[in-house]
Amino acid sequence: MPGPPNRRRAGRPRSARADRAILAAAREALAELGWSGLALGDVAARAGVAKTTLYRRWAGKNELAVDALAALFDEQLELPDCGSLEADIGGAVLRFAVLLDRPETRTALMAVVAEAGQDEALRLRIREALVDRQKKLVRLGRERAQRRGEMPPDEGVPDPALDDLIFDVVAGAVVHRMTVSSGTVDPAWAARLARLLVHGLAHEHAR
Amino acid sequence: MPGPPNRRRAGRPRSARADRAILAAAREALAELGWSGLALGDVAARAGVAKTTLYRRWAGKNELAVDALAALFDEQLELPDCGSLEADIGGAVLRFAVLLDRPETRTALMAVVAEAGQDEALRLRIREALVDRQKKLVRLGRERAQRRGEMPPDEGVPDPALDDLIFDVVAGAVVHRMTVSSGTVDPAWAARLARLLVHGLAHEHAR
Amino acid sequence: MPGPPNRRRAGRPRSARADRAILAAAREALAELGWSGLALGDVAARAGVAKTTLYRRWAGKNELAVDALAALFDEQLELPDCGSLEADIGGAVLRFAVLLDRPETRTALMAVVAEAGQDEALRLRIREALVDRQKKLVRLGRERAQRRGEMPPDEGVPDPALDDLIFDVVAGAVVHRMTVSSGTVDPAWAARLARLLVHGLAHEHAR
Amino acid sequence: MPGPPNRRRAGRPRSARADRAILAAAREALAELGWSGLALGDVAARAGVAKTTLYRRWAGKNELAVDALAALFDEQLELPDCGSLEADIGGAVLRFAVLLDRPETRTALMAVVAEAGQDEALRLRIREALVDRQKKLVRLGRERAQRRGEMPPDEGVPDPALDDLIFDVVAGAVVHRMTVSSGTVDPAWAARLARLLVHGLAHEHAR
DNA sequence: AGTTAAACGAGACGGTACGTCTTGTCTTAGG
DNA sequence: CCTAAGACAAGACGTACCGTCTCGTTTAACT
Numbered sequence A, B, C, D: 001m002p003g004p005p006n007r008r009r010a011g012r013p014r015s016a017r018a019d020r021a022i023l024a025a026a027r028e029a030l031a032e033l034g035w036s037g038l039a040l041g042d043v044a045a046r047a048g049v050a051k052t053t054l055y056r057r058w059a060g061k062n063e064l065a066v067d068a069l070a071a072l073f074d075e076q077l078e079l080p081d082c083g084s085l086e087a088d089i090g091g092a093v094l095r096f097a098v099l100l101d102r103p104e105t106r107t108a109l110m111a112v113v114a115e116a117g118q119d120e121a122l123r124l125r126i127r128e129a130l131v132d133r134q135k136k137l138v139r140l141g142r143e144r145a146q147r148r149g150e151m152p153p154d155e156g157v158p159d160p161a162l163d164d165l166i167f168d169v170v171a172g173a174v175v176h177r178m179t180v181s182s183g184t185v186d187p188a189w190a191a192r193l194a195r196l197l198v199h200g201l202a203h204e205h206a207r
Numbered sequence E: 001a002g003t004t005a006a007a008c009g010a011g012a013c014g015g016t017a018c019g020t021c022t023t024g025t026c027t028t029a030g031g
Numbered sequence F: 001c002c003t004a005a006g007a008c009a010a011g012a013c014g015t016a017c018c019g020t021c022t023c024g025t026t027t028a029a030c031t
Helices: A016-033 A040-047 A051-057 A061-076 A085-101 A103-116 A120-148 A160-179 A187-206 B016-033 B040-047 B051-057 B061-076 B085-101 B103-116 B120-148 B160-180 B187-206 C016-037 C040-047 C051-057 C061-076 C085-101 C103-116 C120-148 C160-180 C187-206 D016-033 D040-047 D051-057 D061-076 D085-101 D103-116 D120-148 D160-180 D187-206
Strands: none
Touching: A016 A040, A016 A051, A016 A061, A016 A103, A040 A051, A040 A061, A061 A085, A061 A103, A061 A120, A085 A103, A085 A120, A085 A160, A085 A187, A103 A120, A103 A160, A103 B103, A103 B160, A120 A160, A120 B160, A160 A187, A160 B160, A160 B187, A187 B160, A187 B187, B016 B040, B016 B051, B016 B061, B016 B103, B040 B051, B040 B061, B061 B085, B061 B103, B061 B120, B085 B103, B085 B120, B085 B160, B085 B187, B103 B120, B103 B160, B120 B160, B160 B187, C016 C040, C016 C051, C016 C061, C016 C103, C016 D103, C040 C051, C040 C061, C061 C085, C061 C103, C061 C120, C085 C103, C085 C120, C085 C160, C085 C187, C103 C120, C103 C160, C103 D103, C103 D160, C120 C160, C120 D160, C160 C187, C160 D103, C160 D120, C160 D160, C160 D187, C187 D160, C187 D187, D016 D040, D016 D051, D016 D061, D016 D103, D040 D051, D040 D061, D061 D085, D061 D103, D061 D120, D085 D103, D085 D120, D085 D160, D085 D187, D103 D120, D103 D160, D120 D160, D160 D187
């Protein structure tokens, strides 16, 4: 028996208020100062918390930012039911664009991805906390379209690689336009992207 | 006229070797240490140059990185002629993936984009040095496809917004897959993306 | 009388083992790490005791160190009877030197004296626990010498200032040599100091 | 040829103003806050200097304090000529007492000596900068007394061990009285110590 | 051939954030 | 009420880079 699961750890328990205050302060500071201006001592001070308390929970800027991002993504992203696959995709694109319009989101996402280039653990954390959690939107959209008869049902084996492609195309196009190209995502652009995707996918099944 | 074009500035001219050595050292250090590990003092030391010499040419990490990236993009990216639009797109995707496989490229691109979130001048520099220069590949591909008869010729007004969409979809999907999703770009994935795009575009003109 | 002696305080009584363990751990840590390396959290851990338990008994590093020192001084210092005043002084000097040879004693004594420079209460505690308790050795030595006829008996009023001078000269010379001058105290040095003092004192009474 | 001795080191030379400002600020802060309150960041700020500038010159609190003390000792300590050996000693004792009456001197001296218990290099620095430099006062006093005929001239070999003993007795008695015993050094006490020493030394040569 | 003026290397400078450490208090649960 | 465990606020530690500066030296172009 490895130990009773209800076994309380000794000593004073960690404050849940501190966790929330730190994540909120991190988002606030990020929005104001940008990534390179983000100082963990400042985040701690905004949160009304000592630096030790912050470092007890997160190893550094990167880990903290991924968790702050994941909380935002989880609460903001969803797939609206707009009646058709094309409209659903357009709606999801617009929601994502709203989220990326916040300067802290855009900046933090790019920065942690940049740091992840040298940091395998961070790469894993990003995939688990951001990518894999949001891929459920693609699965949900596909299943909804299949129920509506817009897409054929899975024949035998499902094709997760197709879901991955769709995820990277949609998310990638939005992120690239808003960050690299310094463009804007408006309803017209979202609709055009959705149409491109839906018609491209139609041939995918007819091959 | 303020001065003749052959007007040489007085004093010792700037060393061209220093420029090249600094850019090379920056790429090397970036590949080894990642963005946050990149220290300009270290770059200068690797280049065998004083910090002053570096700062005389670039204002900071961001500007230096954009220039290092632009040089790489210019010399590496091109649109191979593979006989069909779909094959051309697949080929370009694979070339871009090879470039992004270099750790310094991936890291630097994401990092400068992150910093640009708070820095309008940097955003402009990125658009001029990276985005606008590479959009010529899309224009070239479209014109080649039109000559082949794979796409209808422009009717009256051209549609630059469509070129932009294509650029963001292709580049965005590749970048997103290789950085955010931590996935790999192989010939099969490239081909599938190209097919999706070509078929999606076919309907774009038939609307 | 503030309370009946058999009055038990409510609740769990304090552990006497803890007191001893803490003092011993403090001496050990001091010998290993020196004053600035002495951390009360570490002392508590070595003593197998919680920090709370330590702080309930001592207000801080200084008070703890003074008590640890006082216990050592009380058990180690005495005036051996070597037959003559000069030999007695030499013997006491050597005993004191042995005590100061322990790194924790030397370090702690100097450190608490340094801290006492800004702390009146600590100064008082040092005088009571260390200085006044050990001045009895000077009184004892003088009385023994008077019994032997080596010194004249007190005429009318005693002269405590002379005892104080002797105390500061003997203790000061040993401490200064072993700490400030980084010298060693061997039997020859001790004998020379004793002779200097005895002959100097002879004239003191003949003035 | 290993290099001309007047060869200028490359780069910007160190500021002499900074050295002086730091030592002065250290003495000031020490007097105000005591040893444990002395923070090097604060010293740097008072000196109008960056922390790096301070750390470039001194390895830590201890080294800085020894140098600050040595400067004080050098400028304050001397052997006044009062006409007789006994009066000279009394005068020197009073001068030393004035110096140790400054809270920063007393505190810093004790503190660095405490730290030196664990630090061989610091012990050496103290001996060189403080002890050996001030022992010249003992030599000077002896030579002056020999010229006056108060002490016999050196017969054959000199006796540096006697100078050392005198130094430790005088300095030790003053330091011990003012720090450990919390006593005061007034002219009467100084005169009594001087008399004790002179008469004790008389027998030293008559043995 | 000498003069001139900027570029160059070296490295010190004032600043700022880092992540760690220690202090003394507080909050749990258990004895 | 004491105890062990450990989280907490506060703040100094010594390090690393930043971007600027101040030196003395080098180098090409212009007299």
